[in-house]
Amino acid sequence: MMEPRLGPEAAALHPGWPALLLWVSALSYSVSSPASPSPSLVSRVRTSYNFGRTFLGLDKCNACIGTSICKKFFKEEIRFDNWLASHLGLIPDDLPSYPVNYSDDFKTWRPVEISRLVSKHQNEISDRRICASAAAPKTCSIERVLRKTGRFQKWLQAKRLTPDLVQGLPSPLLRCPSQRLLDRVVRRYAEVADAGSIFMDHFTDRDKLRLLYTLAVNAHPILLQIFPGAEGWPLPRYLGSCGRFLVSTSTSPLQEFYGAPADQAADLAYQLLGVLESLRSNDLNYFFYFTHVDVDMFGIFNNGHLFIRDASALGVIDRQEGSQAASRAGENKDIFSCLVSGCQTELPSCDTIPEKQSLVLVCGQVLPPLLQAKFPSPVQEEIDAELARCGEGTRPDPEVLQAASRLKDILRPLRTCDPRFAYRYPDCKYNDKF
Helix, strand or coil, X not given: CCCCCCCHHHHCCCCCHHHHHXXXXXHCCCXXXXXXXXXXXXXXXXXXXXXXXXXXXXXHHHHCCCCHHHHHHHXXXXXXXXXXXXXXXXXXXXXXXXXXXXXXXXXXXXEEEEEECCCHHHHHHHHHHHHHHCCCCXXXXXXXXHHCCHHHHHHHHCCECCHHHHCCCCXXXXXXXXXXXXXXXXXXXXXXXXCCCCECCCCCHHHHHHHHHHHHHCCHHHHHHHCCHHHCCCCCCEXXXXXXXXXXXXXXXXXXXXXXXXXXXXXXXXXXXXXXXXXXXXXXXXXXXXXXXXXXXXXXXXCCCEEECCCCCEEEEECCCCCCCCCCCHHHXXXXXXXXXXXXXXXXXXXXXXXXXXXHHHHHHCHHHHHCCCCCCCHHHHHHHHHHHHCCCCCCHHHHHHHHHHHHHHHHHXXXXXXXXXXXXXXXXXXXXX
């Protein structure tokens, strides 16, 4: 625990804090039915401030992660229901995400997902590092320490987000950023009013600290904002963030479909290969690549549509403008470089990222359990052979890409056209494109 818990009297002295406290009180109660919330919920939300700051993360709501959801909580415009069984109390620390129902009118409820940006253990390490960097005792103000850093002082003076301001941050998104990419971050950052400008004149000091901290801890929320699913990117909708939690549209992890029937497995594998293809080649001429993969990084909407559930491991290379490589001499490392990872962590140069990288990772680690022993011979043998070629990192790029293309051709006719695949039904009845 970094700071003492605050009751409502103390919280009232700080306008930014009640919003953070409000969320936890809502999360710590369970209601029997999503459609019929308890009439006593509002009073509980207003009066229970027992463990909010330590649970969500000190002054993060006010200074670091996000405000869009927090402001709505403060105005009591949002409710979460159907959380966990009441006897469990706080949500378990080992779960990375939690399904919940969301409403801003108590009439229309929709499923959403609340995800931790980093684990509780990483949060504790981060806080200790921040205090240690200022030679502070165990208890310190995270915001006050970060405000005094040299990097943030440069951010305060900057009118535009430039590559030198993000050098040394650990996110793959910022390994070799172009000015075009950084301008997109500023223009589409959802936590400030949209000024339609590439300049940060409309950012307050806290807006700048919030953006910097988010980029340093986990760029996933930023990627959801700058490449939204509404524009065709394979990412869930960003609803907001508060403390160290992100709220997005509801998902089901791909791992839950490893036992799916053959036609559904073929459909999901086909979609995933298509997603990787769109990341390599798109209208904006950005090349996205995974630094690593695991099955939880991909999810399925309730209409059967597959998307990237966790974009924190996505790197971006600007093929149109070119990317400014990070400096090699120390890479401008500071406390922001090691909030959640080792300060000595090295990422590969953007010049060394091959076209095949994401395919090799997915074909080698994610697709085999989904597709194994699902199809009759000789189709299964053909699938296994192409998967092996696609997942072999020693093969040249063209061979891996060709194997992935052949695998898509094999999977395409194995998919069926029925209401289970609502994202392409009934279009698939009338257009073979689907």
